[in-house]
Amino acid sequence: MALPAAGWLLLILLVNRPNDFAAADLLSKPKCHIPRENNNCGELHIHCFWDHASDPQVPVNYSLHWKKANSEEGHVTTGATLSGCINRKDFSMNSELHVWVKAESQRGSAKSQEVVFNTGNIIKPAPPKITCSQQDPLEISWNSTCNEAHLSLGSCDVRFRTEADKTWFEEDIGTQVNYEFSDAVQPGVFYEFQVRCSCAPGLMSDWSASHRIRSSESAPTGEMDVWKDCGVPATNIDCVVTWKKLPISQARGHILGYEVMLLSNHGTVVLVNVSTAEPKGRLVCDEMQCYLNSSLKSVSSVSISAYNAQGATEPSYLAIPIQGKESNEQAIDVRMNMENLSISWDLHSHLPDINSFKEYVVQYKQAGRRLGEGFAWMRVNNSHALATFGGHFEKYMPYQVSLFKVxxxxxxxxxxxxxxxxxxxxxxxxxxxxxxxxxDTHVTLSWEPGPLTIQKGQILSYQIGVEGQMAVYNVTHSPQDTSQTFELQDLKPDQEYEVWIKAVTKAGPGPNVIVKFKTKQQEHLHAQSHILALLLLVCLLVILGCLSISLSFHRRTSKMCVCLNERVPDPHNSTIFKMMQYQMTDPLAWICTPICEPHPTISFLEVVAIQRSWYGKDSHPEAQTTKPPLSSGQRDQTHRCAREEYKKMVDSDEEKGMSGVVDTEDSWNSEEEEEGFASGYEKHFMPTSVDILEV
Incomplete structure (x- = not known):
């Protein structure tokens, strides 16, 4: 439907019109008073201020306007500030005054609502000053500034709170200038209080400065919350005793120290008195709790009491049981971020024996911290199954959360x-x-998860793989084990491998760690190689033995024969030596072959040549005669002939000796007869000078 021209014009005017109504709603009416103390406006000037929710990107100018009865309007421009002053000369005391504020910007202008007041009723005195306070009874008093302005005191308000409280308790006490606290005040507690008063007529002053006073002390009451820190894991043998500081309502004064009684397993008692004034040593405290820096290895129970100048609490008892492995009777559900820690568990599993224990204790311990540090606990009624801790929990740091029954x-x-x-x-x-x-076909890999403080997250599993292979093995992490193993199978014998491992947390996997190794040979091949090596060794020993025997035999025979190529009988041709040689080469030959030769034939002996003469140089001149050397063929022929001749000679001699007949033709010549020293051995075996010259 088309709008008429008048309608379009009205719509354009509405869109382009400054948003005066919206601006006026957001511009509050001014609040004014006449301060009785030094201020920016000066003494007895009217001070007004207001609020305006405007766009900070758009600059706004403000002006404060006022009007007296039957008089002209006055105003003062304040610029961008949200306060302004009306000078004393511009108004009369105890007269009616109308005040408002205007705001102007490029988007338009706005005007606040008017406020009407009597100038005599907006006087605001300075805050009172506390002059006196006492502990017993707890009382304070102050002076009012109304007398200085020649005004009467209107009414006063008092508010107070303890140091542990965040909210104030406020009370109107009328025209009094002192206040005595009721009997409900807590003993030995610091109280903070403030006072404000008004003048009649006039406005209420601001609150005075805070004043602290401590109520009188009395003996502390209640029981202390005592527990033990056994580190990570929570079942360590060594522990320290720790306790929470008493709240103000129970301490009822300044705690001077603690009495700790330690009962050992042997029945002896040790009383330790530690003062809170001592420097850090045996007693270590922070804002919330303390612990005794002493081992509890041989302690069976502990009792602790706190004392102040007026008395001490009843001792709080704690048993130190012998720790063992974690039972893990049930799983607990833990939800944790950097600000909160929430623990829950199944309450129904404990219903049958709910009357056998008093309460639960839930604790957390930061791993890597010393005993007594990074530790907190909470007691929970046995009918509840939820506990929540608040605080700042460090990033990537492990915390052990534990549940106990007491x-x-x-x-x-x-x-x-x-x-x-x-x-x-x-x-x-x-x-x-x-x-x-x-x-040969498998290896066993081992590793350690390492300290919790370097894991940076809860390890879910480990991934293991072989370089060059696609298969990846997942091994579940076991938090209870200090070391883990994995058997890698289906490997090839006598081959080099590279295997990698990496840990996996909720945030993802970590970097690889690589180990190199070589598998062993197969056992039967390894045994065969050992047998072959043993056989080779035996063969080598046999060969070396044969060589040794041969060399030994050669040395013995070379000693038995005459050296230097002399024509002497060769023992190798003797049947006796042949029998001995046969026995040496065949150890069993002695069984079938006689050792001794009954009638050896001497003709089997071989004549060999020797270069040194059997005669002296001067005994025979022909011995020095030198003949040209013979060729190898001639030597062989000469030796052969000599052997034949020698054979005929010795054989014939043996035959004649046997028959008792001597051949005169083979008798010694004249030269031999002249050599009267020739023996029978020489006649039989030694060569003549002619034989020697032939050689």
Whole structure:
């Protein structure tokens, strides 16, 4: 439907019209008073201020306007500030005055609502000053500034709170200038209080400066919350005793120290008195809790009481049981971020014995911190199954969360523990990755998860792979094990491999760690190689033995024969020596072959040549005669002939000797007869000078 021309014009005017109504709603009406103290406007000037929710990107100019009855309007421009002053000469005391504010910008202008007041009723005195306070009874008093302005005191308000409280308790006390606290005040507690007053007529002053006073002390009451820190894991043998500081309502004064009584397993008692004024040593405290820096290895129970100048609390008892392995009776659910830690568990599993224990204790311990540090606990009624801790939990740091049952007599029983991180990161390299055993087709790999403080997140599993192969093996991480192993199978014998491993957390996998190794040979091939090597060794020993025997035999025979090529009988041709040689080469020959030769034939002896003469140089002149050397053929023929001749000679002699007849033709010549020293041996075996010259 088409709009008429008048309609379009009205719409354009509405769109382009400055948003005066919206601006006026956001511009508050001014609040004015006459301060009785130094201020920006000066003494007895009217000070007004207002609020305006405007666009900070658009500059706005403000002006403060006023009007007296039957008089002209006055105003003052304040620029961009949200306050302004009306000078004393521009108004009369105890007269009616109308005040408003205007705002102008490029988007338009706006005007606030008018405020009407009597100038005599907007006087605001200075805050009162606290002059006196006392502890018992707890009382304060102050002076009003109304007398200085020659005005009467209107009414006063008092508010107070303890240091532990955040909210104030406020009370109107009328025209009093002192206040005594009721009997409900807590003893030994610091109180903070403030006062404000008005003049009649006039406005209420601002609150005075805070004043602190401590109520009188009395003996502390209640029981202390005592527990033990056994580190990570929560079942360590060594522990320290720790406790929470008493709240102000129970301390009822300044705690001077603690009395700790330690009962050993042998029945002895040790009383330790530690003062809060001592420097850090045996007693270590922070804002919330303290711990005794002493081992509890031989302690069976502990009792602690706190004392102040007026008395001490009743001792709080804690049993230190002998720790064992975690039972993990049930799993606990832990939800954690950097600001909160929430723990829940199944309450129904404990319903049958809910009356056998008093309460639960939930604790957390930051891994890597010393005993007593990074530790907190909370007691929960046995009918509840939820606990929440607040605070700042470090990034990538592990926390062990544990659940305990506490009986009515103070005995504690560990239920379950888990490791959790406020924020998970990718893990570092897996430490101590190595090959623990090697076979021909498989190897055993071992590694350690490393300290919790360097894991940067909860390790879910480990990935293992072989370089060059697509298969990846996933091994579930076991938090209870300090080391883990994995058997890598289906490998080839006598081959080099590279195997890698990396840890995986909720944030993803970490870097690879590589180990190199070579598999062994197969056992039967290895045994065959050993047998072959043994056979080769035996053969080598046999060969060396034969060579040794041969060399030994050669040395013995060379000693038995005459050297230097002399024509002497060769023992190698003797049947006796042949028999001996036969026996040496064949150890069993002695069984069938006689050792001694009954009638050896001497003709089997061989004549060999020797270069040295059997005669002296001067005994026979022909011995020095030198003949030209013979060729090898001539020597062989000469030796052969000599052997034949020698054979005929010795054989004939042997035959004649046997028959008793001597051949005169073979008798010694005249020269031999002249040599009267020739023996029978020489006649038989020694060559003549002619034989020697032939050689």
């Amino acid at each position: 009986t009515h007599n103070g005995q504690s029983q560990h239920v379950s523990s888990v490791i959790e991180y406020s924020h998970h990161g990718t893990p570092l390299k897996v430490p101590s990755f190595k090959v623990s055993s090697i076979a």
